[in-house]
Amino acid sequence: MSPIDLGSELLNYIVQQHVQPGERLPSISELQDETHLGISISKVREQLEVARALGLVEVRSKTGTRLKEYDFAPAVRLSLLFALARDLHYFELFSQLRNHLEVAFWHEACALLQEEDKAFMRACIAAARAKLNDRWIRIPHQEHRAFHLTVFKRLDNPFVTGLLEAYWDAYDAAELNQYADYDYLQKVWDYHERILDAICAGDYEQARQEFIDHTRLLRYQPRVQEMQQKVVEGS
Amino acid sequence: MSPIDLGSELLNYIVQQHVQPGERLPSISELQDETHLGISISKVREQLEVARALGLVEVRSKTGTRLKEYDFAPAVRLSLLFALARDLHYFELFSQLRNHLEVAFWHEACALLQEEDKAFMRACIAAARAKLNDRWIRIPHQEHRAFHLTVFKRLDNPFVTGLLEAYWDAYDAAELNQYADYDYLQKVWDYHERILDAICAGDYEQARQEFIDHTRLLRYQPRVQEMQQKVVEGS
DNA sequence: TTATACTATTTATCTGATGAATATACTTTA
DNA sequence: TAAAGTATATTCATCAGATAAATAGTATAA
Numbered sequence: 408m409s410p411i412d413l414g415s416e417l418l419n420y421i422v423q424q425h426v427q428p429g430e431r432l433p434s435i436s437e438l439q440d441e442t443h444l445g446i447s448i449s450k451v452r453e454q455l456e457v458a459r460a461l462g463l464v465e466v467r468s469k470t471g472t473r474l475k476e477y478d479f480a481p482a483v484r485l486s487l488l489f490a491l492a493r494d495l496h497y498f499e500l501f502s503q504l505r506n507h508l509e510v511a512f513w514h515e516a517c518a519l520l521q522e523e524d525k526a527f528m529r530a531c532i533a534a535a536r537a538k539l540n541d542r543w544i545r546i547p548h549q550e551h552r553a554f555h556l557t558v559f560k561r562l563d564n565p566f567v568t569g570l571l572e573a574y575w576d577a578y579d580a581a582e583l584n585q586y587a588d589y590d591y592l593q594k595v596w597d598y599h600e601r602i603l604d605a606i607c608a609g610d611y612e613q614a615r616q617e618f619i620d621h622t623r624l625l626r627y628q629p630r631v632q633e634m635q636q637k638v639v640e641g642s
Numbered sequence: 643m644s645p646i647d648l649g650s651e652l653l654n655y656i657v658q659q660h661v662q663p664g665e666r667l668p669s670i671s672e673l674q675d676e677t678h679l680g681i682s683i684s685k686v687r688e689q690l691e692v693a694r695a696l697g698l699v700e701v702r703s704k705t706g707t708r709l710k711e712y713d714f715a716p717a718v719r720l721s722l723l724f725a726l727a728r729d730l731h732y733f734e735l736f737s738q739l740r741n742h743l744e745v746a747f748w749h750e751a752c753a754l755l756q757e758e759d760k761a762f763m764r765a766c767i768a769a770a771r772a773k774l775n776d777r778w779i780r781i782p783h784q785e786h787r788a789f790h791l792t793v794f795k796r797l798d799n800p801f802v803t804g805l806l807e808a809y810w811d812a813y814d815a816a817e818l819n820q821y822a823d824y825d826y827l828q829k830v831w832d833y834h835e836r837i838l839d840a841i842c843a844g845d846y847e848q849a850r851q852e853f854i855d856h857t858r859l860l861r862y863q864p865r866v867q868e869m870q871q872k873v874v875e876g877s
Numbered sequence: 878t879t880a881t882a883c884t885a886t887t888t889a890t891c892t893g894a895t896g897a898a899t900a901t902a903c904t905t906t907a
Numbered sequence: 908t909a910a911a912g913t914a915t916a917t918t919c920a921t922c923a924g925a926t927a928a929a930t931a932g933t934a935t936a937a
Contacts (some may be wrong), residue, residue, distance in 0.1 A: 411815050412726040415695075421726040426757070434918060447891045449684055452920090456688040457695045460650075461721055468898040468919045477728070482721035485648070486696055490712050490800075492646040492657040497712075497800075504743075504801045511742035565725075565732075566739045580646050669887060682922045687889090704887045704930040 416444040417454035418463075421474060432464070432472040460485060479569025484576050491581050498581060505574045506622045510615060512559060512567060517611040519561035528554050528603050533595050539589070546592065548584050554599055558606075594624060649681040652689035653698075656709060667699070674835040714804025726816050737778060739807045742856045745850060747765050747794060747802060752846040754796035763789050763838050766875060770831050773822070781827065783819050789834055793841075829859060 413419050420443065426432060438444050455472065458464045462481025464471045478589050490497040531554040535547035552575040557605055577586065587595075598621035605614035648654050656677065661667060673686050690707065693699045697716025701707045708854050725732040766789040770782035785812040794802055813819065822830075833856035840849035 410817055411723055413723055413727060418727075420722055422724070427842035437711055449687065449890065449892090452684065455693040457702050459693050460692045460695075460726070461717075463721075463724060466919075469917060470902050471918065476824060477725050477732075479725075482696075482717045486698075486714055486717035487801075488646055488648055488651055489657070489696070490714075492648060492653075493712070498800045501801050504805075508739075508743065511746035562762060563736045564738060566722075566736050570739075582645055618937080671887080683924090684922065685920090701888075702930085703928075704886060704932095706887065 415454045415457065416446055417451065417458060420444055421458075421463075423620065425475050427477045428474050430474055431470070432474065434471050452599075453621065477565060480564045480572040480576070483569055483573035487573055487577050488580055491577055495581060498577065498583065501574060501577065502622075502625070506619075508570060509555070509559070510619060512562060513615045513618065514611045516559045516562050517606050517614065520558070520606065521561070524557050524560065525603065525607055526555050528599075531557075532596060532599055532603065535599075539592055539596065546584050546587055547596075548579065551595070551599075552579075595621065598624070611615070648852060650689045650692065651681055652686065652693060656693075656698075661709045663711045665709055665710050666705070667709065669706050678873035704868065712800060714800045715811070718804055721793075722808055722812050723815055726812055730816060733818065736809060736812065740806065741854075743802065743805060744790070744794070745854060747797060748850045748853065749808065749846045751794045751797050752841050752849065755793070755841065756793040756796070758840055759792050759795065760838065763792050763834075763841075766792075767831060767834055767838065770827075770834075774827055774831065781819050781822055782831075786830070786834075787814075826859070830856065833859070 409423070414424070417438070420426075420433070420438075432438065435441055435448060435451050439448050440445065444451060455464065459466055460481070462478050463475060464472050465475050480485055487497070489499060531550040535550040535554075538545070538547040538550070539595070556568070556571055556575070559571060562568070598617055602614045602617045602621070605611070605617060646657070649656070652673070655661075655673075656667070666680055667673065670683060670686050670690070674683050675682065679686060680749050690699065690701055694701055695716070699707050700710050702780060721730070722736060766785040770785040770789075773780070773782040773785070791803070791806055791810070794806060797803070833852055837849045837852045837856070838850060840846070
């Protein structure tokens with residue numbers, strides 16, 4: 408018996424039965440049964456929907472429900488996106504969290520980086536510059552996201568990773584990148600090149616300083632206000 | 643029209659209708675109606691359950707559903723508790739996040755503290771010491787939680803606060819405090835006294851160092867292993 | 878005025894039915 | 908024989924309706 412009550416028959420069942428990631432849960436009609444959860448189908452579906460929204464399980468027709476590998480990001484993303492959808496000013500607050508988080512874990516994360524990671528980050532920069540010089544291709548958002556997430560990948564900490572992933576998802580969903588212009592993006596990727604160079608030289612503190620300077624480039628406030636304007640006009 | 647799709651008719655409705663915290667949502671049967679969500683009662687209830695699990699709404703008989711003030715903690719807590727219920731080693735990882743987070747925001751947070759906050763923290767220490775000297779009263783967990791949360795209260799950042807609150811909730815739910823002994827707790831509160839003294843003296847860096855030292859006191863690993871033992875034996 | 882009982886509204890839970898998706902087994906065909 | 912298409916049974920997806928439980932507000936009585 409687990410000492411932690413999750414307030415959900417389904418989640419408690421998963422824990423107590425030691426269901427492993429990838430494993431299949433009983434079908435809904437089986438779960439409903441007295442021998443499993445002992446609650447109605449409606450209740451099972453409500454709890455399944457919560458588990459699905461939190462990214463804990465994947466539910467598909469025929470195959471049934473499968474327990475996923477633990478991921479912190481979906482829960483963060485959903486709560487954060489709701490906040491952002493109601494008021495974009497929350498992005499500024501989450502950005503502060505993100506910036507402080509990256510700065511705090513910086514040295515630890517850099518020390519764990521492998522050669523292949525650095526090569527990948529170098530490739531991100533190259534791909535981003537290529538996109539920048541082709542005016543028909545959209546902003547190199549994926550490269551930006553991949554570059555930063557790679558820095559902290561080796562920490563192997565799902566909570567850190569989850570928060571950072573949710574940040575980029577939110578950045579994407581709120582379409583905050585559509586305001587970036589060419590000059591701004593050029594500066595951004597100059598910074599990234601200096602960050603990576605410093606990391607490769609083993610000067611993590613220099614890299615961190617470049618990162619801090621680079622975050623100062625981001626000026627969400629005017630964009631947020633502009634976005635709010637658009638929302639008001641559109642409704 | 644909000645540019646952010648939350649993948650839920652209910653959540654999108656709340657955003658688009660600009661429902662304010664404290665306001666009441668239509669009853670379930672009304673929401674079901676074509677003029678509102680246009681989905682069945684079961685579907686409405688599934689989405690309500692998700693919103694409730696995330697702490698976004700409060701749903702009660704007769705009163706109906708009320709939108710709550712935004713709170714990041716419930717989403718974090720639920721995901722974290724599920725992880726912990728399955729494997730206590732996740733606590734160590736979340737602890738790292740918490741420690742780095744507090745260190746990163748330390749100066750900023752301390753600079754915002756008011757006199758009443760410091761007085762409250764002083765009272766926490768006194769209350770904790772009183773409990774420590776009365777062997778019949780349980781471990782001063784509430785005081786410990788209140789002390790740390792107060793430091794970051796004035797940041798007024800729901801994401802920072804939410805993560806820290808979830809940390810303490812998880813600490814509580816996993817009953818990790820039951821392993822603390824008298825000597826350990828004495829040392830802990832000596833640290834807290836030095837932290838507060840340094841803050842009051844305006845030496846935030848000294849306070850931060852005391853905090854960092856104080857986190858080194860915590861040794862979850864043996865307790866976590868012991869806890870896992872108990873779980874295995876109990877099942 | 879205050880305490881109690883009643884009533885209407887709303888959520889809570891369950892049951893059953895139908896439609897949609899899909900993995901598996903089977904059949905057909907080159 | 909092997910590949911492609913088909914059939915079917917299982918499972919999820921969604922809906923509708925019924926009954927029970929909770930409760931805010933109203934009416935009633937001491």
